[in-house]
Amino acid sequence: MTFKPYKVQAVAQLLGATTDSVRRMVDESGIKVARQDSGTKTRMFSVENIFDLARFSATKKTKKKRGERKQVVATVYAPNGGVGKTTLSGNFSSCFSLRGLKTLTIDLDFQAKLTSSLGYDSELTLEEAAEIGKPPSQLVEYHFGNLMPNWPLGRRTLDEVVKMPYGENGPHLIPADLTLDRLDTMLTTEAPARRMADMAISKLLRDGHAKKDSHFDISNYDIVLFDAPSSKNRITRGALLASDYVICPVSMEKYSTKALSYLSSVLSEMHNQFGRSPELIIVGNFLDSARGPVMTQLSMIMQTYKQSLLDYWIRHSEDFAKTLDNEADVPLVLSKPGCSASSDLQNCAAALLTRMQVTNA
Incomplete structure (x- = not known):
């Protein structure tokens, strides 16, 4: 994916830093940043430079030992479509990496919209x-199903499957395509017991984090983020059971009480059956305070789901809406770091990290 170079002011916005601190980071890190071919020799940062600086800054700040880090698993999921779920997945994963966190994003939707939005x-x-x-590097040969044990078409390693659209320190992606449907079939028909099928993804992540599975070593990631389709198939169920949190976007333009009620009942059923379920975090999207019905809907959510509603939400923005209409767009936080929607996304991502008790590096 090709980006226009960033000037230091945009880099400072993305990293939540001052321009002077960005310049110091460049000097201290030794990261090579190109200079403009002009008399001023202005530094022009690549998107890879920015994520490298974010990782450098986070690593410098922390004194934690790597083995002490907590890995958090979350699923972005909404039972209804049109709420900006995949757009938020791509932007949140970028925001997490901009804070220096090693982030693995897994596309579980057969339509592969997240995969397409990241350039594949x-x-x-x-x-x-x-x-x-x-180039072959922009294609999808393998997906999450290829990482599962006993995959009928031959198992692959994480290194063979993962994509790095913005370099080593940007968010990593396990892409999707239409053949991911085979995984749902496998979990539904080939598992010896339903409970084992439901917990297959949990076991994969648990073994991968503990370095017990050489094909799926995810021990170096701080966050694993699933982007799940709206349909509650066996893959989505498995991702939810494997997650510590479920991040549910809610459209304030067309709020559905049924959607949240349904999700709450699903989580309750999971807890009754398995003794665990992810904690619900609701993210309000498309908020327009000038519209009376929107504020009424927000009040309704606060009354019923006060503990689950994130303190920050995302306002309605034409910039944000355009990303929903164009699958080829890059995450808004990277393409327009100075716009109000990008600021909302960054604030929401920071609030999510606080709620999920994630610390840098």
């Missing part, structure tokens, strides 16, 4: 890509 083509074959001159 899930539809083309290698032969078709060669005909139009698209």
Whole structure:
């Protein structure tokens, strides 16, 4: 994916720092930043530079030993569509990495919208890509199913599957495509017991975090973030059971009491059956305080789900709306770091990290 170079002012906005501190970080880290071909020799940062600086800053601040870090698993999920779920997944994963956190984002939607939004083509074959001159690195050969033990088409390692759209220190992606449907079929029909199928993803993550699975070593990640489809299939159920938190976006433009009520009942059923369920975090989206019905809906959510509602929400913005209409757009926080919607996204991401008790590095 190609980005226009960033000037130091935009980098400071993305990192929540001053321009002077950004310049000091560059000097201290030794990270190579290109300079503009002009008399001023202005530094022009690549997107990889920015995530490298974020990681450098976070590593410098912390004195924790790596083995003491807590890994958090969360699923972005809403029972209804049109709430900005996938857009928030891409932006939150970028925001987490901009705070120096090692973030693994897993696309579980067969439609692969998150995968597409991060610059990868899930539809083309290698032969078709060669005909139009698209590099193989932009294609999707493997997905989350290929990482599961006993995958019928041959298991792959995380290194073979993972994508790094913004470099080593940006968010990492396990992409999706239409053939991910096979995983749902496998979990539904081939598992010897329903409970084992439901807990298969939990076991995969648990073994991966403990370094017991050489194919899926995720021990170096601070956050694992699933982007789950609205349909509650076996994959989504497994992701929810594997998660510490479920982040549920709610559209303030067309709030559905049924959607939140349904999700609450699903979580209650999980807890009754398995003795655990993810903690619910509600993120209000498309908030327009000038519209009376919107504020009424927000009040209703606060009355019923006060403990679950995040203290920050995302206001309605034309900049934000455009990302929903164009799958090829990059995360808004990276494409327009100075706009109000990007500020809302950054604030929400910070509030999420606080709620999930995640600390840098």
